[in-house]
Amino acid sequence: MAKSVWSMCGMCSVRCPIRVEVEDGKIKWIEGNPYILKGALCAKGSAGHALVEDDERPHGPLIRTGPRGSGNWKLVTWDEAFDYVAEKLKKIKEKYGPESIMLSCRGGPFADLFKAFIHAIGSPNFSNHDSACGRNVHHAAKTIYGLGRKGFAYDIKNCKHLILFGRNLFEALRLAEANQVMDMLDKGGRLTYVDVRQTITGVKATRFFLVRPGTDYALALGMINEVLKQGAYDKEFVEKYVIGFDELCSFIEPYTAEWAAKECGVKPNAIKAFVKEINEDRPRVIFHPGWMLSRYHDSFYASRALQILNVLMGNIEVEGGQIFSKGPGDCGVKGLRSFDAQVPKPAAPRADLVGDKYKHWDKGPGIFHLFYEAMRTGKPYPIKALICYRHDPFNCFPDPESQKEALENVELLVSIDVHYSEFGWYSDVILPESTYLERENPIATQKGPKPRFIVRQRAIEPRLDTKACWEIFKGLADRLDIGQYFPFNTAEEMWNWQLEPTGYSIKDFEEKGFIPLTDKPIFYDRNNLEGKFKTPSGKIEFISQVLTEQGLPSLKPYESPQKPPKGQFRLVFGRTAVHTHGHTVNNPLLNELMPENAIWINKRVAARLDIKEGDWVDIISEGKKAVIRARITEFIHPEAVYMTHGFGREVPVQTRAYLAGASDQKLQRGLLNKTDPAGGGLCLCEKFVTIKKSVRNAKRRVEL
DSSP states (O other): OEEEEEEEOOSSTTOOEEEEEEETTEEEEEEEOTTTTTTOOOHHHHTHHHHHHOOSSOOSOEEEOSSTTSOOEEEOOHHHHHHHHHHHHHHHHHHHOGGGEEEEEOOSTTHHHHHHHHHHHTOOOEEESGGGTTHHHHHHHHHHHSSOTTSEEEOGGGOSEEEEESOOTTTTTOHHHHHHHHHHHHTTOEEEEEESBOOHHHHTOSEEEEOOTTOHHHHHHHHHHHHHHHTOSOHHHHHHHEESHHHHHHHHTTOOHHHHHHHHTSOHHHHHHHHHHHHHHTTSEEEEOOSSOOSSTTHHHHHHHHHHHHHHHTOBTSTTSEEEOBOGGGGTOOOOOOSGGGSOOOOSOOTTOBTTTBTTSOTTTOOGGGHHHHHHHOOSSOOOEEEEESOOHHHHSSOHHHHHHHHTTOSEEEEEESSOOHHHHHSSEEEEBOOGGGOOOOOEEEOBSSOEEEOOOOOSOOSSSOBOHHHHHHHHHHHTTOGGGSOOSSHHHHHHHHHGGGTOOGGGGTTTSEEESOSSOOOOOTTOOTTTOOSTTSSEESSOHHHHHTTOOSSOOOOOOOOOOTTEEEEEEEOOSSOOTTTSTTOHHHHHHOOOOEEEEEHHHHHHTTOOTTOEEEEEETTEEEEEEEEEESSBOTTEEEEETTOOBOOTTOTTTBTOSOOSGGGOTTGGGOBOTTTOOBOTTOOEEEEEEOSSOOOSOOOO
């Protein structure tokens, strides 16, 4: 019998709403939700059915029988796996205290369930991957507005000028956002793109700045200087809502367009012409503050400068600008019941010292990579168990060898994932999650100008011995004597419990696949925004009280990035629209489209090194070497080399991805300890590598 199921894609972290057609228990068709995406879906989403059919993923719960990383596993029942993990956790909790257990996830709208689990155990140590992604952006927004990076939605469709600093949104793809950009361009809007290389996004741009690596902050400072010089800002808005404007004017004085042009390698007249354009287009101008900005030592301040430019444009709470993200309360609706809100707050401080030593950082997910210090030293207390849900720190964070050294002090490593992750292959237990088409998730709230409740529903039954995340955490919770915080045994019971305060039921999702809480975008009165900014002053803070109290500058003097030593290059990385990090490189369909990555080398540099298109080259970093094909192009800065992230995997059962291409994080030796002191993000593009033509005919695959 054929049926149509509303759900959410799970091929990347965007989680686009989808409609799935099912017949006789098989997926026949997947498309974007027509009410939101008009049926559109990207290549990854279209390959979802191949994920279901892929047999190179865990077939059931696995317990390690050999040394970590050996690939020796015992296939067990779910009861055996739950009992094993629960017994280990109970012993660790009894010996070291509940705070010695930590849980990390990929983040996203369903994290409330995972927070509740770790907090119910009695540990404050919940984390996620974000210190290798958007923590700098999040904390920059907090110091400006008192709101996190999701505190505003961007009305790109109606803006007149969108400025992107390395936000390659046509490849690091969010489908709805990409469609908005195309709509904006079709209406005559302008797109300015800044990067060290040309990208698919840059090709669509009306203005492109190819900058020297590590100089984003310099260009943003030069833009601020020129905006003030031309008077191209909203004086009334600044006077009403901003503190620290006079200090900004004094600080920015030496950072002229001419200075920035020389530092970045662009033309000063281009900066001046750009500022003239945004003066014509404001307030419907958006400087995207960044998405993944764990790049350079000053990326936090670069994001802060971009936020300052947004404020100068006066683009807050206007059509085509930044709109406060609204929630159920703004629609006169009660919010979903929270799992975590039912759990007593753990008493112990966090092991990463966020909220204690690091008072200027958000305690929510903290800073994952700082936990490695607690693992190594046992201070402020030892971490003895790590559960990673949909999070592969070996693929996400730099220098996996250093990570493994710290993890040797951890007694239990548990991976909960659909795939064999690099971390999972090294773990003690793998608890396989069902694919997104085979599972439900808790209901979540999606904030924005038009907030809504969203849900993922199961389209088909699991074809392997896997479970949904809520089933896994419920199974563990019952054995750990914390099951009272998870008062459900079925997905329907879970949904009803969440929805009870709202007045809605799961049947209200049947019409569109989501519950819209308003028909029209909600705007606050732009002339009465008092109380909307959650800073200590209640104002937009160019000079942040939080940073000042921590002894950190709000306006940091610029430091020119180090040039690569002779014969070396700055290693940068990025995304492709075909793959999601390392999650999809073994997908049968997507692997055909892009089976491996390559290293981009500037054409003039390649000629000097006698490297031609397609040659095998060695990339060397502090004794670590990778072999990869060369991609020769004019469209990358000569100081940089680039590769797509997510390749170079070493899980032998993933035969399509095994040893295909190279891994940037395995070349990032020493960067696990290089943290931005203001933003908390890693500095993943602060590594120089040597490139040379390979002396051997490298073999991409090995016989298994």
